Amino acid sequence: MSELLRIENLSAGYGEAVVLHDVAFALGEGQTLALLGRNGTGKTTLINTLAGATRQHGGTIALGGQALHKLAPHQRAAAGIGWVPQERNIFKSLTVHENLTAVERPGKWNPQRVYEMFPRLAERKTNLGTQLSGGEQQMLAVGRALVLNPKLLLLDEPLEGLAPIIVEELLRAIRRITQDEGLAAIIVEQHPQAILAISDHAVVLDHGTIVHTDSAAALRSQPQALERLLGVAR
Numbered sequence: 001m002s003e004l005l006r007i008e009n010l011s012a013g014y015g016e017a018v019v020l021h022d023v024a025f026a027l028g029e030g031q032t033l034a035l036l037g038r039n040g041t042g043k044t045t046l047i048n049t050l051a052g053a054t055r056q057h058g059g060t061i062a063l064g065g066q067a068l069h070k071l072a073p074h075q076r077a078a079a080g081i082g083w084v085p086q087e088r089n090i091f092k093s094l095t096v097h098e099n100l101t102a103v104e105r106p107g108k109w110n111p112q113r114v115y116e117m118f119p120r121l122a123e124r125k126t127n128l129g130t131q132l133s134g135g136e137q138q139m140l141a142v143g144r145a146l147v148l149n150p151k152l153l154l155l156d157e158p159l160e161g162l163a164p165i166i167v168e169e170l171l172r173a174i175r176r177i178t179q180d181e182g183l184a185a186i187i188v189e190q191h192p193q194a195i196l197a198i199s200d201h202a203v204v205l206d207h208g209t210i211v212h213t214d215s216a217a218a219l220r221s222q223p224q225a226l227e228r229l230l231g232v233a234r
């Protein structure tokens, strides 16, 4: 398996404040990484640093051999970063369809395939972003990242605050995108069981550093480690 992403000696934060310290890991093509950690441990800061939305203080980020850390945020999208931020960045004044076509780039993911995956969005094609439920907004945010035809999908707490039935729909879609379609992804979650079940690898952050790295399956089967690292028993 060839390598897609390599992060080395990464430190980053906001202004002078350094939040991430000496973060390093690698991810292969088509692999899924669960990025875990309690509140405020730096998960979003790491995702945003990959997308170019923080101040990087040191280290390197390579995507498919390209030095991502030297690029501006819009160049990183063109280089293959599909970013779904924690706050779901859809254009609220545009329709569902316009949200997708505004950012679409050539490749196997197009609005039609997004609608096949999320039939709820197909029904809401002409609705404005403001008229969508939280779950529909999240589906649209994922769809917008997909139609960029990225090499790496970044999902920051995609299940947060959603009803159980929507969580199931999103999990099915994420499984299809990553496992069936083979798109590499980093998925942030605080409640790890569902995400560990569909991930290959797991990284746990605490105070902005990596405190645990393992296969997702191994971490999932260690309740004591989950309790110690995340404060959850299962």
Ligand SMILES: Nc1ncnc2c1ncn2[C@@H]1O[C@H](COP(=O)(O)OP(=O)(O)OP(=O)(O)O)[C@@H](O)[C@H]1O
Binding pocket: 014, 017, 019, 037, 038, 039, 040, 041, 042, 043, 044, 045, 046, 086, 190
């Ligand atoms: N815009 C910002 N400016 C300054 N400090 C920030 C900013 N955003 C986050 N921080 C700080 O960085 C640290 C890590 O925050 P971050 O949002 O990355 O954590 P997180 O693991 O994503 O948390 P959560 O689970 O609550 O989403 C925290 O101490 C937070 O206060």
Ligand SMILES: [Mg+2]
Binding pocket: 043, 044, 045, 086, 156
């Ligand atoms: Mg966060």
